Amino acid sequence: MEEAKTIKILICDDDPAFCKLVRTYLRSASEREFVLLEARRKVEIQDALDKGGIDLILMDILMPEKSGMEWLEEIVKKKIAPVVMLTGFGSEEIAVQALHKGAIDYIPKDHLSGDRIVGTIKAALEAWKRKQMEAEIKKEKEFSENLIETAGVVIVGIDLDDNTILCNTKTEEVTGYSKEELIGKNWLKLVYPVATRREEVSKNLKSCLDGAQVKAYDAVITRKDGGERILSWDTTSLKDAYGETRGILCIAQDITERKQLEQELKENRDYLESLIQESPTAILSTNLSGNVVVVNKSVEKLLGYKGDALMGKPVSMVISGHGDLEIVDKKDFPLDFVKEDGSKIPLNVSTSVQQFKGEPRGLIVTLKDLSELKGLFITPVSEVVVETEMKYRLEQGSMYLVEEEKPEKSFDVFVDSVKHGRPGLYISRQNPAIVREKYQLEKTPDIWLTRNKIPEENCIGPDELVKLYKTIENFVGQADDGVILFEAVEYLVIQNGFQPVLKFIQSLNDVIMVHPSRLIVVVDPLTLDVREMHILKRDMKTIP
Structure with missing residues (x-):
């Protein structure tokens, strides 16, 4: 007054x-x-x-x-x-x-x-x-106490002896301790029982008390129940009315979920990178300048270069004539590449523009050996004809579905056809030598579905659907009144998924319909669901 x-x-x-x-x-x-x-x-x-x-x-x-x-x-x-x-x-x-x-x-x-x-x-x-x-x-x-109490962040005040002098509800929630269990107790020993963690945090607090500017830092606390949370801390000194330091005010955000998400994103990114690296398809990526930024193992295997030899180099160095690739989406065009030894290799190339936030960032390039895409050329050959009446009469241009756990009836039908003069081809997961001996198939060619490359055998990998399709197409194009047995559907589904295999079989049906041959498909009905079996049956006939 x-x-x-x-x-x-x-x-x-x-x-x-x-x-x-x-x-x-x-x-x-x-x-x-x-x-x-x-x-x-x-x-x-x-x-x-x-x-x-x-x-x-x-x-x-x-x-x-x-x-x-x-x-x-x-x-x-x-x-x-x-x-x-x-x-x-x-x-x-x-x-x-x-x-x-x-x-x-x-x-x-x-x-x-x-x-x-x-x-x-x-x-x-x-x-x-x-x-x-x-x-x-x-x-x-x-008001201040209510602000502290209702704040959505952890707020802790500790004295010069590291004892807790104030804390809010969020602190109770994050640590699992009640205020009664926290106030008066040594904060560092309580939530940092791991000595190395406690020492690191203690250094930051000491620097704050000494007047140094301490940047925000992350620290892992241990909850009362033994669980751990990751907190991002900011600290400032607490002073009394005379300017004397009496403690430290610590404010933190719980960033556990964010860190977990970052880790999941990193793992997903690493997983995607590993998928690219291990993909059987040769894949490389360039930036907008045309320099190579990603090379997978299949590219190294296809061209003979080590990944490091191509990284950062213009992709034109491995293109015959040193041409460049356009930054456009383009599918299946032929282009000669140069291998590490200087030889040329014709490749089927597809390019896709890599987008980031709506802007082009680079080019994804897939490479396939044209010789593999052409498939195998298997000459149709007939077995010695037996003088008996043919038991199964299959219509030309038709596909037949045989439902059985093991390929027994299907082989009977196939052998019946080839023993009566029809040129045949069987595609199987079984060792061809065992099949030849069991069914006395001395001339009938085969395809062994395996990732192994066995000398003197026609081997095609389960993921080489294009090559397998081309091989069958080549065969039926040459065969007169031929028959094909295909008994590895389940294997292909496991390796590729049902939809790609379904498209593969439907493409085969298109080929069979316009040629004087027939295709026998063997499926164990217990390996597919009802809907999948129904889709397969829709375009196929049954053997009487």
Whole structure:
């Protein structure tokens, strides 16, 4: 309160003589300028309170219509102004009750003096000011505490001995400890039981105490249940009113899920890179400048270069004539490449523009050996014809489905055909030598579906569907009234998936329909679901 400020006082008393006495005393107080408002009746008091601007109220306990105690409760509740009660003789007990109800002080009327009333008013105003400041401080403290408590981040305060002095609900949630279990306990030992982790965090806290600027750092804490969480910490020193450091305030975000996601993304990225590296298809990638940025093992095998020899080099160095590849999507075009030994190799090339955020970033290039895409050329040969009647008569240009766990009936049908002069070809997972001996097939050619390359055998890998298709196409194009047995559908489905194999079989059907041959497909019905079997059956006939 400034000294020059006019103090407006409302005196509520129904005794005019007493009010006049109070006014006289206040006028004599030269160090203050007091303005005294008088109110004797209920309506006058209410009107003065409603107008506001009152700095202090002198309230007689014994007021007509509405007692002084009732007015006190209302004024205190509304926080209008400080109240000093005026009491008569023998009213000290009531005055004490008034103090409990919020009055700042009281003045016995029979002990009234100029010094007493001025002194009481001054003390009451100072007490009121102090009370308001305390209320404001309390409000700010409650706001700060509520802000800390409801914050969505971990907030921990520790003293110079690393003991916890404050923490919020989020800290309880993340650590699994209650506040009672945290407050007063050594924070570092509690949540960093692993010595190496504790020492590393302790260094950061010490640097903060020494005044150094500590960057945000990640640290793994151990929860009460033994689980671990990854937190990103920011720290700042706690100082008292004299600027002395008293502890450290630590604020952290739980980034466990984010770190786990980053790890999953890295693992997925590594997995995709491994898929590219291990892919049986030769794959390389270039940037927009045409320099090689990715080379897989199949490219190394196909061209004879080591990956490091091509990385960062223009792709034109391995293209015959040093031509460049256009940054466009383009499928299946022939192009001669140059191997490491200088020889040329004709390749089937497909390019796809790699996009990033809608902008071209480079080119993905797949390479296939044209000689492999052409398939094997197997000459149709007939077995020695037996002089018996043919048991199974299969229509030309048709595909037949045989459902059986082991290829027994299907081989009977196939052997019946080839023994009666039809040139045949069987495609199997079985060792051809065993099949030849078992069914006495001395001339009938075969294809062994295996990743192995066996000398003197026609071997095709299970993922070389194009090569297998071309081989069968070549065969039926040459065979007159031929027959083919294909008994490795399940193997191809396992290696390639059902949809690619279905497309493969449907493509074979297109070829068979326009040639005078027939194809027998063997499937174990227990290896496919009902829908898949139904799709296969739709374009095939059954053998009677």
